[in-house]
Amino acid sequence: MAVTVGRGFLLQPCSYSSSPIFHNKIYRPSTGSATAFWSTSAPRRYPQVVVQAQQRPTWLPGLDPPPHLDGTLAGDYGFDPLGLGENPESLKWYVQAELVHARFAMAGVAGILFTDLLRVTGISNLPVWYEAGAVKFDFASTTTLIVVQFFLMGFAETKRYMDFISPGSQAKEGSFFGLEAALEGLEPGYPGGPLLNPLGLAKDIKNAHEWKLKEIKNGRLAMIAMLGIFVQAYVTHAGPIDNLVEHLSNPWHKTIIQTLSTSSS
Numbered sequence: 216m217a218v219t220v221g222r223g224f225l226l227q228p229c230s231y232s233s234s235p236i237f238h239n240k241i242y243r244p245s246t247g248s249a250t251a252f253w254s255t256s257a258p259r260r261y262p263q264v265v266v267q268a269q270q271r272p273t274w275l276p277g278l279d280p281p282p283h284l285d286g287t288l289a290g291d292y293g294f295d296p297l298g299l300g301e302n303p304e305s306l307k308w309y310v311q312a313e314l315v316h317a318r319f320a321m322a323g324v325a326g327i328l329f330t331d332l333l334r335v336t337g338i339s340n341l342p343v344w345y346e347a348g349a350v351k352f353d354f355a356s357t358t359t360l361i362v363v364q365f366f367l368m369g370f371a372e373t374k375r376y377m378d379f380i381s382p383g384s385q386a387k388e389g390s391f392f393g394l395e396a397a398l399e400g401l402e403p404g405y406p407g408g409p410l411l412n413p414l415g416l417a418k419d420i421k422n423a424h425e426w427k428l429k430e431i432k433n434g435r436l437a438m439i440a441m442l443g444i445f446v447q448a449y450v451t452h453a454g455p456i457d458n459l460v461e462h463l464s465n466p467w468h469k470t471i472i473q474t475l476s477t478s479s480s
Contacts, residue, residue: 289427290435311379314404317434320441327444331454343454344444379403450478 271286273293280286280293283301288310300306330347333339342350351357377384382403402420405427406412417423444455451458451474462469 289424290431308379311375311404314431314434315375317431317438320437321434324437324440324444328455331456334454335456335460343457345448450474 271280273280278293280291281295281298281301283303283306284291284293284295286293295301300309327344330339330341331344334341334343341347352360355363405417405420407418407420412418417426447453447455447458453461
């Protein structure tokens with residue numbers, strides 16, 4: 216049975232001359248003696264078409280991926296229903312945008328779950344994650360924190376953009392207060408050095424396809440999880456750990472179906 220996992224098929228002839236059913240004689244059983252109904256003095260060759268599926272997984276089995284997604288990108292499963300990446304320059308930017316959003320989502324999900332666990336267990340008196348922005352801090356005012364955040368994030372994003380339009384430019388001496396060696400860029404979107412790659416993983420970034428694939432898969436999963444946490448907070452007005460504890464207290468009656476039906480009524 217042929218299974219389609221990518222686009223394109225390879226059709227090639229195949230011979231079954233070695234199969235025993237095509238050798239010399241085949242007998243048809245009967246109630247009396249066996250009667251030969253077909254015989255030949257030489258084996259015959261019967262051409263047959265074999266369908267060989269291309270070994271490339273796609274997000275929908277059997278779907279032809281668009282030409283601009285040729286499988287060279289990490290996590291490329293041919294998904295671009297709106298054709299956003301048809302322009303090669305736009306595709307490069309979308310790859311970087313997805314990578315940054317994936318990393319923010321992974322950090323956000325980990326932070327929400329960790330702080331929510333501390334809050335629910337009573338280890339720390341922390342606010343639920345969607346109210347954390349309204350908390351007043353003694354060491355600085357809200358305005359000061361916003362200004363500092365805009366400055367730091369703006370600086371980091373500007374450096375990232377400059378490295379995108381001119382790869383390797385931000386690793387030159389004097390481009391980052393003498394700390395270029397600690398932030399040694401491997402390629403756009405993959406900074407290295409002891410600060411951002413302390414374990415020394417994927418030093419050869421050109422051959423680190425497996426690491427890139429793991430990161431983007433986890434990042435996509437985190438983005439979906441972040442969307443779920445947003446919707447969950449809007450519907451239940453509670454944190455994810457609270458929702459989990461409530462579900463485990465009565466698994467058959469505290470599910471998403473009951474929650475949605477209750478919130479809509």
